[in-house]
Amino acid sequence: MDIAEIIALSMGLAWASGINLYAAVFMLGWLGGSGNLELPPALQVCSDPTVMAAAGFMYFVEFFADKTPGVDSAWDTVHTFIRIPAGAILAAGAVGELGQSAEVIALLLGGTMSAATHATKAGGRVLINTSPEPVTNWTASVTEDVAVITGVWAALNHPVLFIIALCLILLVMAWLLPRIWQGLKLLAIRVSHLFSKKRG
Secondary structure, three states, X not given: OOHHHHHHHHHHHHHHHHHHHHHHHHHHHHHHHOOOXXXXXXXXXXXXXXXXXXXXXXXXXXXXXXXXXXXXXXXXXXXXXXXXXXXXXXXXXXOHHHOHHHHHHHHHHHHHHHHHHHHHHHHHHHHHOOOOOOHHHHHHHHHHHHHHHHHHHHHHHOHHHHHHHHHHHXXXXXXXXXXXXXXHHHHHHHHHHHHHHHHO
């Protein structure tokens, strides 16, 4: 693998893990197990049938949980402690052959990438859930599923194009995150006022 392929794989997995970890692991394992991709040694465990079965089962559960308003935010809250470290580990595993220094760098960058995508997803979902209709929630969830599968495939098959697209995505996220944070603060204020009126 050349440097572009390594960067695309490591950062692509970290990015995807922050959105849907189980879909990313299952797809990675399927591509490696089917012979369409030669995985780095540290990631070959993803092709193990038991790992793929676990990832597939958890993706099945998440598929429905992620499309249920309220449940999706609770799911995201719990997965704050799962997606971010897993994304860091997958990113480090993708560059393991380059040495320990590259592995530590990938671990740090991968964790940051996973945290950023997870924060964007989870925060956006909280705001979407303020809408009484479920259509926007379903649309966001399906879009995320498609983005993860397409993104992992692109990272493996068109690494340079994926890196360019990822840079654009990061710019959009940098623009979105402050606005999501502001929206969450306003939502918290409204909720506190609502409870204050009820107590009054």
